[in-house]
Amino acid sequence: MRIMVHIDRGGDNATAIDFYTTLLGHGVSFDVIGLSYYPFWHGPLPKLQQNLTDLGPRFGKEIVVVETAYPWTFADPDGGNVLSPGADLQAPYPATPAGQLGFLRNLLEIVKGATGGYARGVVYWEPDWIPGVGWEPGGPDQWDNLTLFDHTGRALSSVMCFEGER
Numbered sequence: 001m002r003i004m005v006h007i008d009r010g011g012d013n014a015t016a017i018d019f020y021t022t023l024l025g026h027g028v029s030f031d032v033i034g035l036s037y038y039p040f041w042h043g044p045l046p047k048l049q050q051n052l053t054d055l056g057p058r059f060g061k062e063i064v065v066v067e068t069a070y071p072w073t074f075a076d077p078d079g080g081n082v083l084s085p086g087a088d089l090q091a092p093y094p095a096t097p098a099g100q101l102g103f104l105r106n107l108l109e110i111v112k113g114a115t116g117g118y119a120r121g122v123v124y125w126e127p128d129w130i131p132g133v134g135w136e137p138g139g140p141d142q143w144d145n146l147t148l149f150d151h152t153g154r155a156l157s158s159v160m161c162f163e164g165e166r
Contacts, residue, residue, distance in 0.1 A: 002031040006066055010037025011047035013054055020059055032120075033059065036067035039090040039103070040083060049110045056118020063118050065111060067125040069146040070103040071095040072158065077151050078131045078140040095145070101158040108161060124148060127159075 005023060009016045020033065033055055037048045048065070056063050074085045074095050083095070093099035104124075111119040126134075127148035134141030144151060148159045 003029065004032040004034045004064065004066070005030045006034030006036070008036040008067075009042065010035040010051060010065060010068075011039070011042030011044070013047070013051045016051055016055060017058065020055070020061075024059070031061065033061045033063040034066040035063060037065050037107075038067070038069060040087055042090075044090045045103075045106055045110060048107075049114070052110065052114040052119045056114060057116050061118065062120045063114070064120050065107070065122045068107060068122060069125045069127075069143070070100045071145045072097045072100040072147070072150075072156055073145045075145060075151070078144065080140055080142050081145045082142045083145065097156045097158060100148075100156065101161060104158050104161045124162075128153075 005028070007016060007019050009019065016035070023030070035051065036042070039045065042048070052063055070093065071083050072095065074081070074083065076084065089095065091103055093103045108122060111122055126143050129141050129143045129147055130149055130153050131141055131144050131151050132138050134143060148156055150156060
């Protein structure tokens with residue numbers, strides 16, 4: 001059994017170093033570093049890249065980006081999205097299916113290219129939470145504009161960037 005310790009600081013190298021150093025200093029044993037990374041909360045992709053490049057070799061641990069998402073639209077069919085027009089996406093990609101695909105392609109390139117091969121993969125947060133499918137089935141869903149499927153359940157082009165990633 002492998003143990004992962006997950007922190008929501010994908011773009012914050014100093015805090016991630018402090019967190020994992022403190023855990024190890026207290027004798028906490030783990031195998032994998034887990035990072036959440038959302039550019040609109042954690043900064044642009046180069047900040048994630050810096051973190052991946054530093055943490056793997058520093059701690060000798062594999063890293064997985066265990067949460068990420070990017071908007072394909074700002075449309076809100078059921079009321080109350082996590083991100084709405086005017087959100088600072090911290091990325092040069094528009095909130096469109098093509099923009100989401102561009103973000104994901106670049107994210108996967110960064111993970112694949114991380115120093116020493118320590119970065120092992122990406123998990124997309126709630127790719128299928130279309131309207132009516134979320135925390136409360138049938139209720140409104142704040143993540144429905146960050147899915148990999150449109151509001152009717154049709155796959156977006158961004159889903160294709162995961163083909164062959166097994």
